[in-house]
Amino acid sequence: MRTAVLVEPNEFELEDRPRPSPGPDDVLVAVRDVGICGSDVHYYEHGRIGDYVVEDPLVLGHESAGEVVEVGENVTHHEPGDRVALEPGVPCRRCAHCKRGDYHLCEKVTFMATPPHDGAFTEYVSWPADFAYTLPESVSTAEGALCEPLSVGIHACRRGSVGTGDTVLITGAGPIGLMVLEAARAAGATDVILTDVVEEKLEFAKERGADLTVDVTETDLDAAVAEYTDGVGADVVVEASGAEPSIKSTIDVVRRGGTVVLVGLASEAEVPIDVLELIDNEVDVHGSFRYKNTYDAAVDLLADGEVDVEGIIDFESELEDIDDAFRRAMEPTVVKGMISLDS
Ligand SMILES: NC(=O)C1=CN([C@@H]2O[C@H](COP(=O)(O)OP(=O)(O)OC[C@H]3O[C@@H](n4cnc5c(N)ncnc54)[C@H](O)[C@@H]3O)[C@@H](O)[C@H]2O)C=CC1
Ligand SMILES: CC(=O)[C@H](N)C(=O)O
Incomplete structure (x- = not known):
């Protein structure tokens, strides 16, 4: 063969x-x-x-x-x-x-x-x-x-307990970020924001239904998220770029009491994070590694036309x-x- x-x-x-x-x-x-x-x-x-x-x-x-x-x-x-x-x-x-x-x-x-x-x-x-x-x-x-990258997206949304009416911010509009977008919508998120550093990726994310896209090379992410969420922040932030500045930014844009899900693999294992901010804002941070029990869900979502x-x-x-x-x-x-x- x-x-x-x-x-x-x-x-x-x-x-x-x-x-x-x-x-x-x-x-x-x-x-x-x-x-x-x-x-x-x-x-x-x-x-x-x-x-x-x-x-x-x-x-x-x-x-x-x-x-x-x-x-x-x-x-x-x-x-x-x-x-x-x-x-x-x-x-x-x-x-x-x-x-x-x-x-x-x-x-x-x-x-x-x-x-x-x-x-x-x-x-x-x-x-x-x-x-x-x-x-x-x-x-x-x-x-x-x-179904494989979609599974990564489903698992990340499950780790973040994405639910009906949530505002989800996804950093990185590569295949994983876009699959998180699909899974977040299927889980009931009503507002999905995507970031990237490549304009074409953001245009594509917009075509695929992102409510707001932010080119972080040009626009201040904190300000854009604050404006979109009336100063509250995103309910769930899914980091899907692996870029260190993006990982750091997650705790600035999540709402108090919100959840950060780390999917992207940083090239350096150690990324400095302000732990006092995490404590003070009671932010839950979850790692998300591959997936479990997602394939049946992925196939059903595809069969029902719920995701593309x-x-x-x-x-x-x-x-x-x-x-x-x-x-x-x-x-x-x-x-x-x-x-x-x-x-
Ligand atoms: N935890 C897990 O189980 C898994 C983790 N991964 C990781 O997830 C990440 C995403 O995977 P792919 O979408 O395949 O990667 P990718 O490299 O195709 O996409 C990453 C996107 O992030 C963008 N980006 C770069 N710097 C950025 C920044 N500062 N802010 C916002 N966006 C930025 C890039 O332009 C690109 O569009 C990678 O780090 C990959 O290794 C992938 C699969 C499973
Ligand atoms: C990290 C990867 O991109 C890969 N899908 C894996 O799960 O090993």
Whole structure:
């Protein structure tokens, strides 16, 4: 089977690898669509993300969906022909975190495209059947693949307890910020503000329904939020840029008693925050790491037409053109590139 392998930074090789056989609890999936995530691009460019280092050739891609072609002997809820979205993180199911229900925090998780685990830029993936979610007729496999970033958005909104009538400020209008926008709307937020430093990203966010957009290179964010919220501040602030100034700004623009959710990964682990301000304003700060129990919700939201994910796709490429696709994905105005396979 054709497989795009990252052999060294900035270089994929297309290899012919043996097709896997599904284990007794697995489904074998013919991959149809795989999104290019910022983390894929980071591994491609730098060969590492923090402590995760690409030491051996690695298959990238963790936003995937496809068609079941074979099922293991214990699998009863899938059959060949089913179209499925694959949740990329499979936990150990035994550790303390798994047993308390926080399976996304499992330290032994097998997460696609995170060294040393291979991902989905390949023709076939064998995957645990309970981490494959059936897509209804109305949901495309491209949308199925984007259940992954949508899941990040749903989980962030759940962490922030976004609710009906809330004003939500999202910093960073990349794919994650835009998926938080979708999830926040679905959770009942009535006012959504997005920030960025790239004008095109903000125009796009506006087209996708942001009530207010703020270019933080030109406009004072505190003043803009104060004006929009009559001096109160945002109920929930979701940080989705990873930029240090943006992380710092979150506690200035959240309302007293409000919630800050940190999603963006800062390049420096330590970002100075005024803790007295946090205490005095009784701000809740939550980290948000990947997601748990979001795929069913993501598929339902897509099936009901409550969210749009396909609209963030800028281009689709074939597996053979993956190097070009990655270079395109690095352009600052591009939101999402997809690799589509027609095996
Ligand atoms: N916690 C988690 O589970 C996950 C975290 N992430 C992280 O979330 C962040 C967002 O992911 P993507 O949307 O894929 O990244 P991205 O890089 O495509 O988007 C980030 C956006 O932030 C904008 N930006 C840069 N500086 C800014 C500033 N000072 N203020 C406002 N916006 C600014 C950029 O122009 C860009 O549009 C990244 O840090 C990524 O590593 C991504 C997935 C899961
Ligand atoms: C941090 C990422 O972007 C990636 N989606 C991951 O969950 O590892």
